[in-house]
Structure formats: C-alpha cells, structure tokens
Amino acid sequence: MKRLVVFFGGILLVLSILFVSKTWLAKETATVSEASENTVIIFNWGEYIDPELLEAFEKESGYHVIYNTFDSNEAMETKIKQGGTRYDVVFPSESIIPKMIEGDLLVPIDHSKIKGIENLSSFLMNQNFDENNQYSLPYFWGTIGIMVNTDEIEAEAIQKWADLWEPTYQNDILMVDGARESIGIALQAQGLSLNELEKDKIERGVKKLEALRPNVKAVLTDEIKTLMINNDAPIGIGYSGDAAFVMSENPAVEYIVPEDGGAIWTDNFAIPKTVSNLEGAYAFINFMLRPENAKQNAEYVGYATPNEKAKALLPNELTDNAAFYPQPEAMGQMEHYEYLGRDAVEIYNDLFLEWKLGL
Structure with a gap:
C-alpha cells in the first residue's frame, strides 16, 4: 500500500525538503552497474525517508547510497523475485512478508548484529506474519x-x-x-x-x-x-x-x-535475497534504529515510529494524540x-x- 509523506513546519520547510528530495531523485537514476562493494542499495516506498538521514549515513559510514523506490508491494516483490537487480535493504508491508518468506526472497536477520532492537514497541514484535521477527523489523506503523x-x-x-x-x-x-x-x-x-x-x-x-x-x-x-x-x-x-x-x-x-x-499496518526493514553488501545493510538498519534518527525520520514522514525511545523525543501533542498513537x-x-x-x-x-x- 502506498505511503505518502507528511510535511510539518510550513511552506519554507516543505520547500527545503523538496529541494533535498530532488537531489536524491537524481541518485535514484543511478544504475546498479555503478554500485561497488562500498555501496548500499535501498529499495523503499517513494519519499518514505528523510533525505538528510541518507546523507548523514553516507558521511558517517563511508558507504555510498543508491535509493530506488517502488509504489506497491507486488511491484517490489516481482523485482526481488526476478533477481536481476541488487538490493541490500527493502521495506515490505506485513501482508506480503509471509509470501516473500515462502518464496525464499528474504534473508534471515541476525539479531546479534542489530543494535536497538530492544527499543522497538513490543506490540509490533513477534506478529503472526513473522514470528520472532526472523526476517523483518518494524520501520513505521x-x-x-x-x-x-x-x-x-x-x-x-x-x-x-x-x-x-x-x-x-x-x-x-x-x-x-x-x-x-x-x-x-x-x-x-x-x-x-x-x-x-x-x-x-x-x-x-x-x-x-x-x-x-x-x-x-x-x-x-x-x-x-x-x-x-x-x-x-x-x-x-x-x-x-x-x-x-x-x-x-x-x-x-x-x-x-x-x-x-x-x-x-506496519512497513518493515528486511534484507532481500539480492543482498550483496550485508554488512552495509546491517549498518544502515542500525543507523535508522538510533532513537534520534528514528525521531527525525518520524517527523519527516509523519507516521508513527515503532521506536519507543524515539517516541519519547517527539512532542507530547503528537504522541498524546490517540488517533495516531492509540x-x-x-x-x-x-x-x-x-x-x-x-x-x-x-x-x-x-x-x-x-x-x-x-x-
């Protein structure tokens, strides 16, 4: 299901975000053939991440990011199944995850390499679609x-x-x-x-x-x-x-x-079978799980964060709203x-x- 960006803070902020997004739109056109071992290729819903966080991850980690987008779970699944394009991190919705697991399209997540998993909301973990979160971790809900x-x-x-x-x-x-x-x-x-x-x-x-x-x-x-x-x-x-x-x-x-x-509903971090840079995939997931980064991302995207420490950093008027944090x-x-x-x-x-x- 398509997710849409929610902007906060008025017109000037929206314009600045759109400017940054155009920079990353150019990066989306990069071909996978340009990718090196030092590249992390991300496959996500359109405009479903703060572009500033992608830049910060590149600067901190030394990895180059290629950010590609999809507009439906089915389109994403087909691309992974074809296997001709390398992706390191993907963001499936919960309804498609069992099918992807059954089709051997996802790589099991090594929890020992994940930092911050203890901060994720317990009511979103260990769901029927992925018991014990063997293949996925919640990204937004x-x-x-x-x-x-x-x-x-x-x-x-x-x-x-x-x-x-x-x-x-x-x-x-x-x-x-x-x-x-x-x-x-x-x-x-x-x-x-x-x-x-x-x-x-x-x-x-x-x-x-x-x-x-x-x-x-x-x-x-x-x-x-x-x-x-x-x-x-x-x-x-x-x-x-x-x-x-x-x-x-x-x-x-x-x-x-x-x-x-x-x-x-939840959209989730997952590592597809097409992964080439596994260490880079874990580095990116860990970066996004940091409370300050998850908080920044939630403010940009506008959906509820599953990161309880990040939620604590958000304004009370947002997190106290039962419509968005029931x-x-x-x-x-x-x-x-x-x-x-x-x-x-x-x-x-x-x-x-x-x-x-x-x-």
Whole structure:
C-alpha cells in the first residue's frame, strides 16, 4: 500500500525538503552497474525517508547510497523475485512478508548484529506474519480510520465503521480504493475479521458494501487528501499519516479510529535475497534504529515510529494524540493485515472490482 509523506513546519520547510528530495531523485537514476562493494542499495516506498538521514549515513559510514523506490508491494516483490537487480535493504508491508518468506526472497536477520532492537514497541514484535521477527523489523506503523470534517458533521456522530451506513451520509463518503481495506471495513462493521478466508464471509462483506453504495461519493486513493482539504466531501477513509497531512492543511478535519475494529499496518526493514553488501545493510538498519534518527525520520514522514525511545523525543501533542498513537485498549480491537494466500486475494480483488464497476 502506498505511503505518502507528511510535511510539518510550513511552506519554507516543505520547500527545503523538496529541494533535498530532488537531489536524491537524481541518485535514484543511478544504475546498479555503478554500485561497488562500498555501496548500499535501498529499495523503499517513494519519499518514505528523510533525505538528510541518507546523507548523514553516507558521511558517517563511508558507504555510498543508491535509493530506488517502488509504489506497491507486488511491484517490489516481482523485482526481488526476478533477481536481476541488487538490493541490500527493502521495506515490505506485513501482508506480503509471509509470501516473500515462502518464496525464499528474504534473508534471515541476525539479531546479534542489530543494535536497538530492544527499543522497538513490543506490540509490533513477534506478529503472526513473522514470528520472532526472523526476517523483518518494524520501520513505521499506523492505522486506517475515518476523516471527518467537523464543520459539516459532528465527530462524535461517527465513532464506528457501522456509523458510515447511516442514511444521513448519502453521497458523503470518499472510499479508499483497496479491496482488503474496503471489504475489511464492511466485514468489521459486522463483527467479522478483515482477514476472513471463507468465501461466504467475504461475500457477506461485499453485500454489506453494496448497502453502503448510496453513501459513497467516490472510490479514490491519493485524491482523498486533496478533496478533504478542499472541503469537497465531509467523510474520507484513509491512513493515519494521510490524515495527519489533511489535518495540518484543514484544521476542521478530525481522524477517528473506529471502535468496532480498524487495522494496524506496519512497513518493515528486511534484507532481500539480492543482498550483496550485508554488512552495509546491517549498518544502515542500525543507523535508522538510533532513537534520534528514528525521531527525525518520524517527523519527516509523519507516521508513527515503532521506536519507543524515539517516541519519547517527539512532542507530547503528537504522541498524546490517540488517533495516531492509540492506547493499548484501542489497539486490542484492531487487526493486522495478514497475507491470505493467492486464492483468497483473488476473491477479494474480483468481488471488489465488481462492486466498483456497479457504482
């Protein structure tokens, strides 16, 4: 799933960040054939790291960094599977990790070479998708929830996924264009799991989604942020980091983590089978796990850091916001997106496509 940068601090800061990003965009064009043993090649979501940290890592370590990007887990997995391009560090989402492990696309992580693993949030560690974190470590995490424009709707009126089905919200909702996300919302609204495998239960989710059709204004991805900022819709489904950006541009918008479910996602450090500079990969992961660096990265990207020491360095007004750092009891209601296998994923995708075509 695509992650988007959240900028803080106003226009001047945004402009300076964009200038630095252009420098690294040029570096993305470097070919792997230019890479030497002294190079660390990073494969990450677009603009999902503070470029200043890449420069600092180069200066401190002596390694040269080549930073390439992908826009979907599937595109990243295909590139690693092809094996023709060397990558040393990659950042898969939790839902794709079991498939990559099964396909022998990831190298086991030697925990003895990791510094700072003890600072990572315990509730994100040792998850079903990678027991004992043999192949991955959390990089960023967040939730999916409901953005509400409080100039048009009282935030208290929408506290659950189930509230979205109220007839009063006809043509008000911007739905996220994702099969797992949208069908998952409909499943959780009925007390089911967003990781259902049985076709009849998945179909129950789609039937529930059919009932939401009158309330859906559009099914979109990145455009949801712009429309919510411009007051073009009162309700939008989105990721917590996207919501943070919207709220920074439109103070009337609040982000609600639903009481009847919601999802926790993680993007993760991993070392792919294409690794050539293994020591450089460990050096980079350790550099990013330092609390001061993880804090700087979280401020730039805008998603929640899994590094508890880094979290302690962040402003209280950010970390005390339960929408972005939910309390443990709220997280107990949430689920991680799990990899469901090819057959189930095809069912989700096919049924969701049928639903969209009927809008």
